[in-house]
Amino acid sequence: MSYGLDANDLEREIEIGIVSAFGWAVIEFEAVLFQKFIVMSGPRSLITEDMFRKYLMNMEAKGYVTPVNFQGKRAWKRQVIEADIEEPAMTPEEVKEFIVKAHAAMKKEKKREVSSEHRVQESKKLAERIVRTLEQVMPKTKKAPWEPSLIDHVEGLHRALIESKDEYLRYLKKNIPRAYEPMKKVLNSSGEEMLLLSLRMIESGQRVYPP
Incomplete structure (x- = not known):
């Protein structure tokens, strides 16, 4: 588990860890998934089973996992892979900033082309x-x-x-x-x-x- 992260980054890292704990499985028992997550996170992990369940419920709301009843036990079905949640979606403000930077880069490139032509x-x-x-x-x-x-x-x-x-x-x-x-x-x-x-x-x- 990484330290020194803000709340959003920490939450995203835990979610990626949970998805990784599925391994190749699509459906996994909750208890088994928790144990695999703890093993992957290392002995310093402070996530309790109740906290783990809350993360799963939050991930369900995001569409990352869905609960299933498998062989009479509580289980979860993975709907995404790690890459799907590694980077958060950009906010409208970030999208605007990205577009502004892209336009600035294009103008700079055009200036370089003009400068190169002038040099020739x-x-x-x-x-x-x-x-x-x-x-x-x-x-x-x-x-x-x-x-x-x-x-x-x-x-x-x-x-x-x-x-x-x-x-x-x-x-x-x-x-x-x-x-x-x-x-x-x-x-x-x-x-x-x-x-x-x-x-x-x-x-x-x-x-x-x-x-």
């Missing part, structure tokens, strides 16, 4: 800005086959930024020195997370070149 749009704009910047600083003439392309540099910047900001800046200074200052500004103004997303977007071919 901003990433696309930043991706276009990065492409323009790199195109402006890279040679216009046809490069030798071994020279890195714009996408090669995007991949290199992406890998470098995953490691650290310093590695990103080192890559720029070593491989695209003319892009160092503008791409450093991009990092400072947009932040690592947004820049990583935009670089990844360019890599995956999702960029839209500006007209």
Whole structure:
């Protein structure tokens, strides 16, 4: 038997215990049911036989059990299982509160969706800005086959930024020195997370070149 429960919780726990005492049986003698309940509750149980009978009568009013005369002795028929009474039905006030919370959760989810869409749009704009910047600083003439392309540099910047900001800046200074200052500004103004997303977007071919 649990302690520290309020009256309703204690009553519900006892009712669950009584239903559990039926075991697999549907009908059980009252005296046997009481003994099984006491055994299951443990030696600390303070439930007397009279109290037990009152609980049964209260459970009868709730439709959990019904009295029957079995072989000339008082018995009880189980009408529910433990799961049917483990959680009390919500009051009208609790139902209203649940609905309010559900609506609030839905609004919050919609805000997240809007925020996510906004983030994607901003990433696309930043991706276009990065492409323009790199195109402006890279040679216009046809490069030798071994020279890195714009996408090669995007991949290199992406890998470098995953490691650290310093590695990103080192890559720029070593491989695209003319892009160092503008791409450093991009990092400072947009932040690592947004820049990583935009670089990844360019890599995956999702960029839209500006007209």
